[in-house]
Amino acid sequence: MNNFVVVRAELADVPAMAKLFTESFIASVLHHCGGRLPKPQAMQDVFTLVYQAEPAAALLAKDQGGQLLGYCFAPVGLNKLWWQALVGGHLFKWAWRWLSGQYGFGLHPVKILVLNKLAFLRSAVTPGKTANARILSIAVAEAARGQGIASALMLEADNYFRENKVARVRLEVRPDNRPAIRVYEKLGYYQEGITYDSQGPWLIMFKEIS
Numbered sequence: 579m580n581n582f583v584v585v586r587a588e589l590a591d592v593p594a595m596a597k598l599f600t601e602s603f604i605a606s607v608l609h610h611c612g613g614r615l616p617k618p619q620a621m622q623d624v625f626t627l628v629y630q631a632e633p634a635a636a637l638l639a640k641d642q643g644g645q646l647l648g649y650c651f652a653p654v655g656l657n658k659l660w661w662q663a664l665v666g667g668h669l670f671k672w673a674w675r676w677l678s679g680q681y682g683f684g685l686h687p688v689k690i691l692v693l694n695k696l697a698f699l700r701s702a703v704t705p706g707k708t709a710n711a712r713i714l715s716i717a718v719a720e721a722a723r724g725q726g727i728a729s730a731l732m733l734e735a736d737n738y739f740r741e742n743k744v745a746r747v748r749l750e751v752r753p754d755n756r757p758a759i760r761v762y763e764k765l766g767y768y769q770e771g772i773t774y775d776s777q778g779p780w781l782i783m784f785k786e787i788s
């Protein structure tokens with residue numbers, strides 16, 4: 579029997595998800611932020627946007643006591659994210675908080691972030707590589723890894739994709755991320771192409787949902 583449950587996230591879960599993201603992708607966060615951790619508010623604001631763009635796409639694994647063990651963002655409409663960023667006032671709020679020092683980083687990280695997001699967008703609209711449904715981010719707390727939590731989250735994401743009549747899902751993963759690639763291949767994702775950002779290559783993987 580599993581000692582975790584998979585549930586839909588609520589807005590109140592955002593700070594814990596943002597913390598887990600920072601812990602799980604620490605090298606990438608440090609790379610983007612010039613070698614220093616940003617203030618927690620920065621990542622919480624990004625996660626608030628992602629959550630509000632499509633709340634049903636935010637899946638969590640929690641232990642019996644309600645502690646967060648893992649999360650997966652599996653949006654069926656990635657375009658809603660850009661729309662929400664614009665009309666939801668997020669960009670304005672980010673600019674204000676950044677300028678008033680609430681994120682704890684300067685101009686250089688913003689340049690890297692913008693360039694990487696542009697590379698991401700370019701890759702996302704490349705003919706043959708498009709898919710509006712994504713595994714946008716997934717992470718499991720280090721102490722809880724190897725128990726099938728990521729696999730369970732991905733299976734729940736598949737259910738959500740099916741409910742929404744998604745035909746094809748895309749994700750990106752670093753080529754040296756063996757545990758993640760193992761999970762994705764086990765669940766039917768296959769590699770089709772490669773893209774790059776300032777940190778190096780990403781494998782592009784797809785899955786046909788049936």
Ligand SMILES: CC(C)(COP(=O)(O)OP(=O)(O)OC[C@H]1O[C@@H](n2cnc3c(N)ncnc32)[C@H](O)[C@@H]1OP(=O)(O)O)[C@@H](O)C(=O)NCCC(=O)NCCS
Pocket residue numbers: 602603716717718719722723724725726727728729730750751752755756757758760761764
């Ligand atoms: C990738 C990640 C989400 C996997 O979470 P998890 O809950 O441990 O995953 P699962 O337990 O469902 O499956 C892990 C699989 O990887 C395998 N694995 C673990 N370490 C491995 C390694 N070094 N090489 C190859 N396979 C490995 C496990 O044996 C298991 O496969 P199995 O089910 O066939 O035995 C987790 O390691 C993580 O959060 N990493 C940091 C964040 C990250 O990299 N996210 C993915 C970004 S694309």
